[in-house]
């Protein structure tokens with residue numbers, strides 16, 4: 001039998017997304033040796049496919065067909081490539097809201113990790129290193145500009161987004177991975193930096209188990225994958241002298257822990273920010289194909305909702321337009337006349353993640369009645385905004401109301417009682433809390449230092465560790481929490497590292 | 501390899517074969533359905549967009565999407581083909597598949613299915629519409645005709661014009677009744 005691929009280092013990190021890559025950046029800077037293990041391929045900006053299907057096939061997990069297992073399945077979007085979901089995200093940057101920070105510090109024991117001065121320093125460093133800036137007017141694009149017009153007209157607190165893409169040229173292709181290398185996703189920033197600092201990357205390596213020696217994590221085992229077919233080609237074993245850090249996302253981290261026999265508090269409290277979108281048709285060119293993919297936002301924290309402009313590639317925009325045949329083709333001939341806004345809701349629902357059939361996750365999650373109410377209100381508001389921006393027709397994407405609306409008053413139909421959850425097309429790309437930090441050992445998988453309870457040398461540093469959802473785009477918070485936890489780990493072990 | 505592991509792998513293999521191996525008949529149904537979303541028009545305004553013979557490879561897109569999806573979603577696509585192919589029977593009580601309908605009739609059928617009151621029917625129809633969109637707009641010539649990329653210089657200039665945007669100063673955003681600090685590091689002119 002073929003010998004497994006073997007390697008060893010002080011730290012073995014599983015997953016190279018927001019959490020894993022940040023931990024690698026911090027730990028490798030201390031002089032420690034670091035191995036990064038990533039299931040997906042490594043793709044340089046110029047190697048990314050131009051076609052949407054190929055690009056999504058390369059970097060998005062299962063073409064976004066991982067869903068919840070409810071009667072109305074909700075697609076769960078995740079990246080699967082070096083850089084994780086950051087490689088395909090829109091680069092929106094938000095600091096952790098103070099109210100959420102305070103709650104996590106007091107109720108979940110994160111006061112040390114989230115100490116305000118330290119957090120301020122880390123956010124500042126991240127923002128400098130990842131070139132965070134406000135979307136410049138040059139790349140606001142027609143879609144973003146229309147949201148600004150709508151927001152001004154309705155007196156909403158809109159603003160240009162802050163993104164980690166200062167050099168963005170506005171080709172609206174973030175979902176396919178930035179071909180310009182402008183967006184400072186982890187594959188363009190912290191992974192190259194960690195490699196430069198001596199870390200090693202094993203791409204196309206899927207971890208299947210964390211091996212324990214007694215109560216200590218010592219090794220990660222898994223399979224190597226074929227770059228084209230993704231079929232298993234062999235096995236690997238990565239030995240960790242100091243610690244194993246799991247950062248495989250809030251959907252896949254619990255699966256890995258579960259398969260390693262670590263089940264207490266794991267996968268129990270899945271939370272998300274599901275969203276829905278509204279399309280508007282204008283009587284003049286909008287030009288969705290030009291501008292930052294996401295450029296303008298209206299944060300409404302008191303409602304637990306955030307409204308965002310969001311450009312789609314033509315293939316996905318076409319699917320969003322109603323009908324078939326003559327009427328559909330009429331719209332397809334003028335794809336440059338459409339704009340799209342979306343609403344992202346901080347839902348109160350809690351679900352679970354468990355291993356399912358064929359190695360994938362089984363995710364249970366269903367919005368609560370209050371979540372549905374807020375969703376309806378936000379989609380109705382988006383319809384009004386589209387009209388305020390000058391749309392001649394609005395496609396709300398809600399099954400039990402007219403598929404083409406021509407008056408802003410029709411928005412009221414969406415909040416009616418007969419409109420149900422199944423009438424919406426929801427999607428979620430922000431996932432949380434499936435191996436969360438907490439004070440109560442019975443209900444939290446991790447100690448406040450992000451260590452898996454009862455196992456030394458095993459940490460979780462990704463969105464699973466966050467105790468709740470947060471109401472804003474999460475990558476900045478995930479990176480900051482991973483940074484603080486990695487920094488703490490390095491400080492704890494520095495004397496022995498030096499001795500080594 | 502343990503017996504249990506071997507059994508597991510064989511099970512996975514058989515499931516995969518069931519899921520991936522679509523028959524010729526199913527592919528023929530799929531092609532008739534996918535092409536009916538944007539039927540070719542010899543004249544009139546739609547002639548500008550609809551696919552010319554050989555321009556769009558619907559089946560290649562379907563196969564690729566099934567291969568890239570989860571086994572469940574791949575099965576969902578197959579189920580969608582069956583459901584839509586036999587829609588004349590279960591929707592209207594007519595003993596024929598949708599392939600036997602006139603193109604215009606098939607197109608009307610798709611419209612009804614996309615707006616059907618059952619979530620499952622709507623979603624499975626939409627899944628096939630996604631395949632059709634991927635195939636159509638994935639063809640560079642069709643994409644070019646859609647106008648998506650033709651952003652006029654006037655529009656670029658208008659949307660990229662120096663506009664006074666709200667300045668993000670040391671501003672607070674009440675989040676959850678609390679505050680979020682979005683510190684601005686550069687100041688707009």
Ligand SMILES: Cc1cc2nc3c(=O)[nH]c(=O)nc-3n(C[C@H](O)[C@H](O)[C@H](O)COP(=O)(O)OP(=O)(O)OC[C@H]3O[C@@H](n4cnc5c(N)ncnc54)[C@H](O)[C@@H]3O)c2cc1C
Pocket residue numbers: 014015016017018019020037038039040077078079080081082083084085086088089090091092093094175205206207208247248249250252253256429430431461462463464473474475476478
């Ligand atoms: C389309 C999209 C747009 C988004 N837009 C924004 C945005 O603009 N701003 C924002 O703040 N957030 C955004 N998000 C969310 C944000 O990207 C994620 O919250 C964040 O990246 C999560 O970080 P993570 O480290 O938890 O996981 P991820 O970044 O998802 O990384 C996990 C990595 O682990 C790998 N992995 C999983 N299992 C294994 C295994 N068994 N072995 C080896 N490797 C494994 C995966 O392949 C992946 O690379 C977006 C997300 C998506 C999908």
Ligand code: SF4
Pocket residue numbers: 091165167168169170171172173174175177178179180181182183291292293
């Ligand atoms: S909009 Fe285009 S250039 Fe800008 S960050 Fe996204 S992919 Fe890169």
